[in-house]
Amino acid sequence: MHRVVITGAGSINPLGANVPQTLEAMREGRCGIGPLDIRDADRLSIQIGGQIKGYDEAAHFNRQQIALYDRFTQFTLLAAREAIGQSGLTFSGDLADYSGVVLGTSGGGLNTQDENYRAVYEEGKNRVHPFIVPKLMNNAAASHVSMEWKLRGPSFTVATACASSNHAMGQAFSMIRSGMAKVMVTGGSEAMLCFGGIKAWEGLRVMSKDGCRPFSATRNGMVQGEGAGVFVFEEYEHAKARGAEILCEVAGFAMSSDASDIVMPSKQGAARAISGAMKDAKIDPRDVGYINAHGTGTAANDKTECAAVADVFGAHADRLMISSTKSMHGHLIGGTGAVELLACIMAVRDGVIAPTIGYEEPDPECALDVVPNEARDATVDVVLSNAFAFGGLNAVIALKRHQ
Known part of the structure; x- marks a missing residue:
């Protein structure tokens, strides 16, 4: 069993265009949720979101690339560039053969779908661009990352709704630990903030019109966001041999299925995933100092998650810190676990x-x-990141401070 560490991190999300900006916003408790700037926003009941404002695709990609890259792919590529750049890795020869990409997304190219449904059904056009399918497919981001950096190892996309990123990172972790890969580029992205994407979520009646307030008695629903988080997971001895900067260690992972309801969460399913991650990491519950909660701001999620944590940790639950950064960046659906992992790294690495x-x-x-409401300075050695998805699919990652 090989140890796994993180040697690179990248992100673009409502709080910042990179990791330093994101962590600064998290430390300051800044809110990235605001009025939506999208086509036909006035026809929506929900008109707020965690939108990446001022984003100009032409500043990052040429015309030929934009024809191939949906917004979720663009976000992924930008985050991957930052993560791989920080890692200092170059991929060639055997390393390229043993390095891959596992990314999470729930909707894939929803903006591309939305635009082309309009063109065909509303505007009456009979032809669409020949690259629409490769642009909207869920594996587009993973494929483009593998091509840009010549990663020839195991590569695929995971789609498990709100747990997609955590499931993806868990698979990447398992592949390195088992010896199947040396390096995995992993994380997730989402770009659902288009008219059709928001209209669909409105139908669930779980959305807030005024903000995301997890765990507060005044909460009234979740808020959608967009963006990407990408990491370089690397086998520890490989990273050590090349003198890489190690951000933290990935210590354990577990997943479970509620097998009960398509939308209502289960305390027992969540608890099994939390307990399983600690068992996999061989850590005592009393060693866990912080949990990044799924914390959507809906009554069903928040109460179920708190009950699961209380059950698993018992008396130690009173000494745990648990927070939801969705209150700042919104719910990035398939990309949310990846952006939230940044808060976990900040906790074990920086003590914030x-x-x-x-x-x-x-x-x-x-x-x-x-x-x-306010960030807290605290020394923690072990943290957990929770993700509990519609469909009852749960995934929890454990991180350790690198000694």
């Missing part, structure tokens, strides 16, 4: 716990230390 902002009033059913 990202806050749950927008917290207004305690909820007796969420009676945990949710790090309300």
